[in-house]
Amino acid sequence: MSFENLGLRPEILTGVKFQGYIEPTPIQEKAIPVIIEGRDILAGAQTGTGKTAAFTLPLLHILSTQGHRGGHRPRALILTPTRELAAQVGKSVETYGKGLHIRSAIIFGGVGSGPQINILRKGVNIVIGTPGRLLDLAGQKFLDLSRIEILILDEADRMLDMGFIHDIRKIIQMVPKKRQTLFFSATYSKEIKALADTILNKPKMVEVARQNAAAENVDQSVYHVPKSRKCDLLSHLILEGNWDQVLVFTRTKHGANRLAKQLGKNGIGASAIHGNKSQSARTLALAEFKAGKVRVLVATDIASRGLDIDRLPHVVNYDMPNVAEDYVHRIGRTGRAGSTGESISLVTDEEIKLLRAIERLIKKVIPVNSIDGFSKPAKVPDKEETAGAEAHRSRRRGGNKGGFRGGKPHESKGNSGNQRRRRAPQR
Numbered sequence: 001m002s003f004e005n006l007g008l009r010p011e012i013l014t015g016v017k018f019q020g021y022i023e024p025t026p027i028q029e030k031a032i033p034v035i036i037e038g039r040d041i042l043a044g045a046q047t048g049t050g051k052t053a054a055f056t057l058p059l060l061h062i063l064s065t066q067g068h069r070g071g072h073r074p075r076a077l078i079l080t081p082t083r084e085l086a087a088q089v090g091k092s093v094e095t096y097g098k099g100l101h102i103r104s105a106i107i108f109g110g111v112g113s114g115p116q117i118n119i120l121r122k123g124v125n126i127v128i129g130t131p132g133r134l135l136d137l138a139g140q141k142f143l144d145l146s147r148i149e150i151l152i153l154d155e156a157d158r159m160l161d162m163g164f165i166h167d168i169r170k171i172i173q174m175v176p177k178k179r180q181t182l183f184f185s186a187t188y189s190k191e192i193k194a195l196a197d198t199i200l201n202k203p204k205m206v207e208v209a210r211q212n213a214a215a216e217n218v219d220q221s222v223y224h225v226p227k228s229r230k231c232d233l234l235s236h237l238i239l240e241g242n243w244d245q246v247l248v249f250t251r252t253k254h255g256a257n258r259l260a261k262q263l264g265k266n267g268i269g270a271s272a273i274h275g276n277k278s279q280s281a282r283t284l285a286l287a288e289f290k291a292g293k294v295r296v297l298v299a300t301d302i303a304s305r306g307l308d309i310d311r312l313p314h315v316v317n318y319d320m321p322n323v324a325e326d327y328v329h330r331i332g333r334t335g336r337a338g339s340t341g342e343s344i345s346l347v348t349d350e351e352i353k354l355l356r357a358i359e360r361l362i363k364k365v366i367p368v369n370s371i372d373g374f375s376k377p378a379k380v381p382d383k384e385e386t387a388g389a390e391a392h393r394s395r396r397r398g399g400n401k402g403g404f405r406g407g408k409p410h411e412s413k414g415n416s417g418n419q420r421r422r423r424a425p426q427r
Helices: 010-018 026-036 051-066 083-096 114-122 131-139 156-161 165-174 190-199 227-240 253-265 279-290 324-331 349-362 386-396
Strands: 041-044 076-079 104-107 126-129 150-153 180-185 204-207 218-224 246-249 270-273 296-299 314-317 341-347
Touching: 010 051, 010 083, 026 041, 026 051, 026 204, 041 051, 051 076, 051 083, 051 150, 051 180, 076 131, 076 165, 083 104, 083 126, 083 279, 104 114, 104 131, 114 131, 126 131, 131 165, 156 165, 156 180, 156 190, 165 190, 180 190, 227 253, 227 341, 253 270, 253 296, 270 279, 279 296, 314 324, 324 341, 324 349, 341 349
Parallel strands: 041 180, 041 204, 076 126, 076 150, 104 126, 150 180, 218 341, 246 296, 246 314, 270 296, 314 341
Antiparallel strands: none
């Protein structure tokens, strides 16, 4: 199927073709016609499947087809969990909306509100933003949501994880009850289902991947390594594999800063991106990473959401996530929209339980790798019984200290052969 078969306006099709996209992804093929019909939608799609275009393209079609209504007040509201994702969605709206005379505003915290207020005063059709700043400007009467016709929740699961549920409910009270609502989430928890049930009206369910499933075109592997040797192993993988672009996840902001500094001492250009960084610093770090000025971008989970990085070849879990679903989001940064990628996890003895939880979630045992010259580990426990795990670790404390351990030898991968023809918008 081509985009011409989806019923989109010629101006939008021109923008899609200009970006080099020919065929829609599965989520776009299924969601766009339903949205154009005016129905509510409950969409499940993993990161990198083209879900942003799955709602921005039909949104632009609807607003431009119906003409100007509502005066200077916005007609569509898109909620996102992070500043980066808001900026990414805003870029998608701008890219595909050229020639449609549709004005949009990107609203988020961490920067001064003055320029955002000025844009709103001039009148916009679409508002994209994070819940906190949206509520702030609405409370000051700079943002009027009384004429919203289409409400979109992007990455609703992440918004709930970040504690935005109360803000979301407040915003829902500000928009008209008679509206079209588009609900996108990569995972489905009881809380997500409960929220969807309260805000959707007879929605069409659209799902293109197994719930909580890891991307199938990502080559996943594990290295068992002491915490004190993680940086050495990561540096070895980057240098020996000649990696020119890798996204690394840490559990804490402090850990991200420390790792970026350590990598720099090892001769590897790295920048950290997390919630304590100013928006300008985060934007600069991402720009330098995309431009190849630094090889490594070290990020926390919250800061990583919405990072728009095309064809990222490598993702490393330096620290294993406490929530198994976050693993799916992390590795979804690579292997996007048809391309293949590599995900590597550095796992300490203390993190084995987290690894087992991830394997249960994705219904797959992640292969274990090793590097020549480093020792092979003792058997990794297959069960979670505390007594057994503790006994196992006690036996190992007497020997086999400090080595990189694993099963089969690791073969470093280059970027060749990992790319496929661009098929559809990833934004």
